[in-house]
Structures are given as structure tokens and as C-alpha cells.
Amino acid sequence: MEQFKAKNKENEKNKRALVNEMKVKMPAVSENESTARSVVNAFVAHYDPTVEELADIRCAVSEAVTNCVVHAYGGRGGVLYIGVKAYSDRSVKIEIRDKGRGIEDVKKAMEPLFTTDKSGERSGIGFAVMQSFSDSVKVRSVPGKGTCVTLIKKLASEE
Amino acid sequence: MANSRIVVTTDGARLTVAPRGEIDHHSARSLRERIDSALYSARPEVLVLDLSHIDFMDSSGLGLLLGRYQRASEIGCEVRLMGCSARTKRILELAGADKLFKIEERA
Numbered sequence: 001m002e003q004f005k006a007k008n009k010e011n012e013k014n015k016r017a018l019v020n021e022m023k024v025k026m027p028a029v030s031e032n033e034s035t036a037r038s039v040v041n042a043f044v045a046h047y048d049p050t051v052e053e054l055a056d057i058r059c060a061v062s063e064a065v066t067n068c069v070v071h072a073y074g075g076r077g078g079v080l081y082i083g084v085k086a087y088s089d090r091s092v093k094i095e096i097r098d099k100g101r102g103i104e105d106v107k108k109a110m111e112p113l114f115t116t117d118k119s120g121e122r123s124g125i126g127f128a129v130m131q132s133f134s135d136s137v138k139v140r141s142v143p144g145k146g147t148c149v150t151l152i153k154k155l156a157s158e159e
Numbered sequence: 160m161a162n163s164r165i166v167v168t169t170d171g172a173r174l175t176v177a178p179r180g181e182i183d184h185h186s187a188r189s190l191r192e193r194i195d196s197a198l199y200s201a202r203p204e205v206l207v208l209d210l211s212h213i214d215f216m217d218s219s220g221l222g223l224l225l226g227r228y229q230r231a232s233e234i235g236c237e238v239r240l241m242g243c244s245a246r247t248k249r250i251l252e253l254a255g256a257d258k259l260f261k262i263e264e265r266a
Contacts, residue, residue, distance in 0.1 A: 122219075129218050132253055
């Protein structure tokens with residue numbers, strides 16, 4: 001049964017075709033938080049998303065990029081890589097990757113209200129926002145090597 | 160948004176601060192300084208953060224609100240939010256912060 005499920009999943013996966021792709025590289029500085037939102041917004045806008053879907057994506061991207069700027073590189077700058085893919089089933093995959101310090105305990109970092117900030121100026125809900133505003137969030141991280149956050153958003157059917 | 164626009168008005172013991180544009184981690188820095196400066200010079204009884212003119216806010220914006228709540232509480236000032244969009248309310252709810260602030264609707 002498990003084998004059948006896995007194969008079915010694979011078939012489902014193969015049914016969708018990649019229709020467009022974008023790769024962007026930029027310095028991981030706070031000025032680029034809005035730049036990152038804007039470029040992803042411009043790419044996704046081609047696929048006729050609703051205003052709400054586009055706003056969800058902007059917010060989730062902003063959280064992931066801010067994590068790179070603040071946590072991965074500790075505000076010292078580095079390189080931020082953004083990859084966006086649009087598929088024929090109207091799903092959009094966004095990868096936000098850095099080569100920063102990585103996350104020791106991803107599960108803990110993703111707990112709502114978890115923050116390493118002591119100033120009271122960070123809310124600790126960055127991952128919770130990504131999860132709330134995306135259909136799927138995956139985080140892969142290797143301490144000392146970097147982190148990749150993959151966001152999937154399924155756009156509603158065009159009517 | 161290095162030069163975040165912000166409108167500050169005082170009405171008796173009530174200080175209203177209305178930022179414009181986007182609140183993210185980058186813009187939050189200058190907004191924080193300007194709101195705190197207005198707060199500490201006016202020392203009002205009530206600080207109203209009017210979010211009616213905010214086009215975008217993420218969890219850094221929530222951090223800004225929570226930080227102002229903390230600073231204002233330290234000087235005995237109540238913080239109220241005004242003009243919250245549905246999206247802002249959703250972010251507040253994710254952190255349970257909707258119970259912290261009194262939310263006013265715009266007159």
C-alpha cells in the first residue's frame with residue numbers, strides 16, 4: 001500500500017510541468033527585503049493570482065528573507081539566492097537560500113514565539129507567518145553551511 | 160524605506176502616530192526611533208498607533224508594535240491600535256497579540 005501511495009505521488013508530481021523559472025542573487029542586506037518581495041511579486045503576478053494570494057506570498061517571502069539578513073548573516077551581509085518556479089498546476093515554488101551560519105535546531109526555530117532576540121523587538125513568529133501564508137514550508141539547514149527555505153503556494157484556478 | 164513617512168498628532172493626553180507605506184525589518188528601525196522619540200517627549204496617557212496607511216506589514220511590524228507596547232507600559236502609557244487591516248489582525252492573532260492591544264476602528 002505504501003509503495004502504491006509513493007508511486008501515485010510520483011505520478012502526480014510528474015503531471016505538472018514547469019512553465020517558468022527565475023533565479024535572483026542579491027546581497028543579504030535589509031534594503032533588499034522589499035526588493036525581494038517586489039521581484040517575486042512581479043514574477044507571480046503573470047499567473048493571475050488573487051490580491052490575497054499575492055499578499056500572502058509577499059509576506060512569506062519577506063519573513064524568509066529577513067531571517068537570512070538577521071539570523072543567517074547576523075546583519076553583516078552575505079549572498080541571498082532566490083529561485084522561483086511556476087508549474088502548470090498553478091503551484092508556485094519559492095526557494096530562499098543563504099550560505100550563512102545555519103540553524104542548529106530547525107524544529108525549535110520553527111516553534112511559534114521562539115526568538116533569540118532579547119530586546120523585545122522581534123516577535124518570533126516569522127516561521128508561523130510563513131506557514132500561515134503558504135501551503136507548505138520546508139526548511140533544510142546545515143550548521144555552518146546555510147539554510148534553504150522552500151515555500152509552496154497553490155494559486156486558485158483561473159475563472 | 161529608509162525615510163519612512165510618519166504623521167504625529169497630539170490631542171490632550173492622547174498621542175497618535177500614523178506611519179505610511181511598508182513596515183518590514185528595514186523600515187522598522189527608523190520607525191522605532193521616531194515613535195519612541197515622540198513617545199518620550201509627549202509622555203501621553205494613551206499612544207494610538209494608526210495603521211490605516213500601511214500597505215504592507217510582516218512580523219517585523221508586529222515586533223515594532225510589541226516593542227512600543229513594552230516601552231509605553233514602562234511609562235504608564237496605554238497603547239491602542241487603529242485601522243488594522245484583516246491581514247494585520249491575522250498577524251496579531253498568530254502571536255496572541257490581539258489580546259494585548261485595544262483595537263479602535265477609525266471614526
